[in-house]
Amino acid sequence: MLLGIVPFGVITGVAMVASGIPPLVAMLMSVIVFAGASMVASAQLLASNAPALLIVFTTLVINLRFMMYSASLRLHFADAPLGKRLAIAYLTADNVYGLMLGRFAEHPDDPGKYQYFLGAGLLVWAAWQAAVLAGILIGAGVPAEWRLEFAAPLAFIAISIPFLRDRATIAAALAAGAVVVLTSDLPFRLAIVAAAFAGIVVGLAFERKKA
């Protein structure tokens, strides 16, 4: 798990400073936002002087999946005190969520669920921040011919595949992939917004057809 998050964190740090935002801002963003894909996208938008509201909106769409995670995690933590639930919310990341869901499916009544989530979440958080810091410090020091920037889409391939569980989710992914490429001329990453909505609509349509 940590083996996967470290290269992705380093690449995120490198990509953020490469897009032209100051190192301190990049690190602050990593701590308070803590969501890699939206950070790379926002750093590029910030560097191209995109309107602030649009940057926040793009962040919202890219991170909309966290809302689905919170709905799913609620099934396990609805009775926990608010403070614990807020800690879980802050530590929710793609790989932590994936790991926990596998674990909770095997041990649904484990009384140590919160400790397990907190332990894994803090470990991933610390590894992620250290990796981003390393990436920010290395900055342009990575030889361009290594083509390490390709590690970011590769990390997202690995994260996205486990979500393709049936025909409807596969159809949603195919629709999103097609739409994001077809609308790539749209300014300011709006293609990802179009793709997200296309994916939801196609997924729902497939679900209805089956029923």
Place this chain on the structure above:
Amino acid sequence: MTLWLTLLGMAVVTFALRAAFLVLPPGIETPPFLRRSLRYVPAAVLTAIWAPEVLVQNEQLPAGAVAIAVAWRWRTTFATIIAGLLALHLFAWLM
């Protein structure tokens, strides 16, 4: 100033999404249509993030295909990144 407000906005929006259902008091049901729609968000958004970098006519396309196969078979991020990067350099050299 705008920069700090943007950062703050990003942090607030992201945390609000993460906390959305976790902060609801027990007993409140998630609207079924919202739940069903959210089911497709990870597949759609995560695919839309990587697709533009992979669906291009050069060595990135076959390297992406290798990465998808490795991710599908072994489900580990590290193996996917290593296999994808090696395939990228291999296909760049071959093509």
